[in-house]
Amino acid sequence: MSEPHPHPLYGKHAATLDRALTAIRERAYWSAFNESPSPRVHGEDAAPRGKAAFEAYLDANFSLDQPGTTGWVGGEKSPFGVPLDVRYPRPDVDALLGAATAAMPAWRDAGPQTRAGVCLEILTRLSENVFELAHAVQFTSGQAFVMAFQAGGAHALDRALEALAYAYAEMTRIPASARWEKPAGKGEPLRMDKTWHVVPRGVGLVIGCNTFPTWNSYPGLFASLVTGNAVVVKPHPGAVLPLAVTVKYAREVLAEAGFDPNLVTLAAEAPSEGLASVLALRPEVRIVDFTGSTEYGDWLEANARQAAVYTEKAGVNTVVVDSTDDFAGMCNNIAFSLVLYSGQMCTTPQNILVPREGIATEGGHKSFDEVAEGIGAAVGKLTGDPARGVELTGAIVNEGVLERLERARGLGKVVLDSRAVVHPTFGDAVVRTPLILALDADGEQAYGNEWFGPISFLVSTDSTEHSLEVFRRTVGRRGALTAAVYSRDDKVLDDVERAALDVGVHLSANLTGGVFVNQSAAFSDFHGSGANAAANAALTDGAYVASRFRIVQSRRHS
């Protein structure tokens, strides 16, 4: 079998791919997709065109022309109270998986370069329609517009490219072919010509989440696709549209490039139909990417045994407050991370551990209550003006978060109560500000579990040493995606870093400016580590991509 010529799309995007390959080796700052929604970047018509495209989807069937459509399914409820009424194809699972499987051999045989070129073209197409994507993310997840544009658009595309680059590097770290020549004493050397083929594992299943339908799905989607697998995208029933739009453009580009569009299909369902479980157990499905609850992630890991399963689940993100040289900066930074998307990020801090005797600051000693007041006041300031506040908080993604917020209120002493806010533009939007509770370290039964949503705990400990014990125990048990420390003592910083290594959580130290613990930068920060219970993999590293394909060799005498 001779090696294929790369598709022209490879040449079109080779420079971008090459830059991305450099970025993942250096992990300094780089970004391929501009995070600014400014018309100066995207042109005057991009925003209105995206809005119009979004609106055209509403109250209509979302046609995808994929096989096995047996009817239509919908029911997304916008956290902004906007009626959506989009109806998606309800798939016949046999037909969908059959088509996905049939599409793979030609995709496999096209080789890594062609696949990378086509995938980069899909990212480019999505980027050209990023406003459409941003509106879809905003009105399904409840993110405010700018965040939906950034996290749901530009940053999601950057993460996709990052995963794609790791996968490309992994596929090409060995040559496509080589001559092997072994000396044989005085005789003729043994000579063999060897070829190494990248073969896909099988169908990849991407199970999306409600809060970050694109950001959390893209790395798995593109890592699986570029390594030769077909991908079935199963969105959260509450956030179908962003992934339907994604699938639409992916299919469009695949077909244009001469490949079977069934390499990417959508598997939509109504709430509680259990389609993810049906798909995840099918023998054709050999890769599963999931973001969501610990309970369901654990179920997938235990039951989808025929597949490589990558899960991002829940954890107890923790901040250790020991001391600071910038008390206001610390309070503002923590407050911002609590307010952003009203704490509905998997990276939002939940437990803030503060010695009950208080902490040293540049302005002298601050008591526990003063620290609580400082953070509470900063949150209050960010959310005080509804018009500005809602651009940070967005809306509450679903009923589950509201119920949890009600249940949480009794868990401690209220430092700052959650407030309902009337959204100035969307009157039916469900907006809540953060709830902050204080409780003692012995209340681990409460703060030791994840309370997803605008809920945080200021936990009073005996000392920073005690905070570290709590940190090790709770994160060791439940995992975490993020951790932070505030200290002006290098020994404390080192001790917390060592503890973070032991429990396998990424650590941010002394964030007081424009970087926040709940934000990670593509091509530099890793998201999750795979080293604790909150996730069994990091997004976008070697381990995340290496098992999505296999190498099959052939050899013959030269």
Place this chain on the structure above:
Amino acid sequence: MSEPHPHPLYGKHAATLDRALTAIRERAYWSAFNESPSPRVHGEDAAPRGKAAFEAYLDANFSLDQPGTTGWVGGEKSPFGVPLDVRYPRPDVDALLGAATAAMPAWRDAGPQTRAGVCLEILTRLSENVFELAHAVQFTSGQAFVMAFQAGGAHALDRALEALAYAYAEMTRIPASARWEKPAGKGEPLRMDKTWHVVPRGVGLVIGCNTFPTWNSYPGLFASLVTGNAVVVKPHPGAVLPLAVTVKYAREVLAEAGFDPNLVTLAAEAPSEGLASVLALRPEVRIVDFTGSTEYGDWLEANARQAAVYTEKAGVNTVVVDSTDDFAGMCNNIAFSLVLYSGQMCTTPQNILVPREGIATEGGHKSFDEVAEGIGAAVGKLTGDPARGVELTGAIVNEGVLERLERARGLGKVVLDSRAVVHPTFGDAVVRTPLILALDADGEQAYGNEWFGPISFLVSTDSTEHSLEVFRRTVGRRGALTAAVYSRDDKVLDDVERAALDVGVHLSANLTGGVFVNQSAAFSDFHGSGANAAANAALTDGAYVASRFRIVQSRRHS
């Protein structure tokens, strides 16, 4: 936490490591450890010193000075009928795992370079004692001396270095630290200093096999160790000594380098004590490497859920015979691969698919029976002289193989019967020549499963096309580690290669010279693919090493 200085052993071995890193990128011919047992390579005293060292272990306690020894356990039976009577420490599992766990933090903090240097020093130490190792492999596995020296010594060390190189490349594909600087419009850029730490998963468990105690264990052992994990080595009760010797030298080097020798420990047991299962389910054990039966490999995959499990199991290695330009070369090559270690390699061909109407050759048409006779005669020639034959066949590893050989005899028409051979040196050695049976393709119930040992089937098919169907179906169902094709038709070669990609098995075409389907060369050929039921991973590729550690990040403002 500041970066550590590398240990001087890193500098000592940096050139070798660098050459190995080049080799895994090129995958052309390279070898670090000389496969010749000649005194010109190793010095006059190496062989007698190794023999004496081996003999000194016999009828004695093998002292390892590891914690938690509760008594002594032994019972290896040499296939050569030589009394061994070595007794090994019986470990207390809690003490062993406790010590292994306690040893890890300092090993983690030493960093990739130091760990690579220390591991290379272990390989060097083993190489300096390779004759001792070869004797231990020979008299436990039943391999003939030269094979024990090569496969059990030099090639095992090459595979270890190959795995180590992949792991080192994986750990260092991202920098240890970087400055991140994000432009912020007209303001000062955001600047962060980021550090990435390699953290181990936990304790690695290596479960050895009876036939290749070192070759199959070394890649996992060194891949886990160099990535910061402690390793518990659980040998097959029939082949403890080679791994006890390995553990002894590993501990010696670790202690000399200033590390806790409990990073590598031995967990010996008597037959049927079930120690592997006890260890594999312990929460401390986060990596399992196993070579052996499909049944137990599947059990590990299903039950050792807390661990990353790498298994090499059984399969039905297949040869598709379509036509040849070198009939004698084909028969001799196939025959050699059946005779070598009397078919007790996981890579030995089992099913040889031949059209019942015969094949075209350079000497005209050959009937099915002529092909059978040709291979049978070539086997007969290789084994006709007992003194030369036993240097190829070695001895039969255990009772299980003998019993299987008896049961197999009734499965088809005997083309060549197995013979018992009296070993000229070791009168009590259990030596058997290969059994070759002919049967029709409809006898898939027999040849569709693995018959490990000197048992092969010549399967008559309707045509090469039919052979390909059988190949796809049997390998698709049961897996295979190797496949071969003989054809002078390029289209057939391409068709078989495509089928090999579909069922995920490495393919050798038209081997008629000094390369055999059951041999794979380190740094060039992959062993296993992970793409079929015979193994869930390939030895020594990116996927094999990438999940043995995690990256944990810390960041702070510059």
